[in-house]
Amino acid sequence: MTTIEILTPAAAAEAVPALAALLIDCVLAGASVSFQPPLERDRAEAFWRKIAGNVADGTAILLAARQDARIVGTVQAQFAASDNQPHRADIAKMLVHSSARRRGIGAALMGAAEVAARGAGKTLLTLDTVTGSAGERLYASAGWTRVGDIPDYALTPYDGLCSTTIFYKQIA
Numbered sequence: 001m002t003t004i005e006i007l008t009p010a011a012a013a014e015a016v017p018a019l020a021a022l023l024i025d026c027v028l029a030g031a032s033v034s035f036q037p038p039l040e041r042d043r044a045e046a047f048w049r050k051i052a053g054n055v056a057d058g059t060a061i062l063l064a065a066r067q068d069a070r071i072v073g074t075v076q077a078q079f080a081a082s083d084n085q086p087h088r089a090d091i092a093k094m095l096v097h098s099s100a101r102r103r104g105i106g107a108a109l110m111g112a113a114e115v116a117a118r119g120a121g122k123t124l125l126t127l128d129t130v131t132g133s134a135g136e137r138l139y140a141s142a143g144w145t146r147v148g149d150i151p152d153y154a155l156t157p158y159d160g161l162c163s164t165t166i167f168y169k170q171i172a
């Protein structure tokens, strides 16, 4: 059984090694999520320590999907930093372990992230994802609006440059 939880600052700090392992798995499996393989454990853990810091200072909500005690998925809502966008958050680092996909975990994480962001007063969510990816299909199926593509936006782990697709969702 899979449970979705919002991580407290303490839980986020404790989850750093597990989240690092999840990020490494996704990058190795070909996900274009900021990092290129080989992604060293120290670097992955440093990334998640920074996110745990965001949770602690109240600028992000971090969610985890667990099967038994094991973290098999995560997503975060990063609050926009600008004074004039107090209502907006970016959805980032939606990751499901390569061994746990197509079982509804990504959709459950997104649903929980939307509820949590709304609870924090956010009414507009934005994100970008690799054009034609599983992520694009997930967001389209979750009712997000596709804005358009930016060509040659980022490197993928194994296939050179890829286009990114921008989405938004109003959750008021």
Ligand SMILES: CC(C)(COP(=O)(O)OP(=O)(O)OC[C@H]1O[C@@H](n2cnc3c(N)ncnc32)[C@H](O)[C@@H]1OP(=O)(O)O)[C@@H](O)C(=O)NCCC(=O)NCCS
Binding pocket: 026, 031, 032, 033, 093, 094, 095, 096, 097, 100, 101, 102, 103, 104, 105, 106, 107, 108, 128, 129, 130, 133, 134, 135, 136, 137, 138, 139, 141
């Ligand atoms: C994108 C990702 C999070 C999806 O997670 P998931 O748990 O497999 O997604 P779900 O099982 O909840 O899928 C929900 C819906 O999304 C769509 N979908 C998800 N993966 C898909 C795929 N590989 N092919 C086609 N449709 C897909 C389907 O509509 C699916 O519903 P269905 O299974 O009833 O057909 C996962 O593939 C992943 O971690 N990829 C690597 C990291 C990444 O690229 N993240 C996105 C960064 S923006």
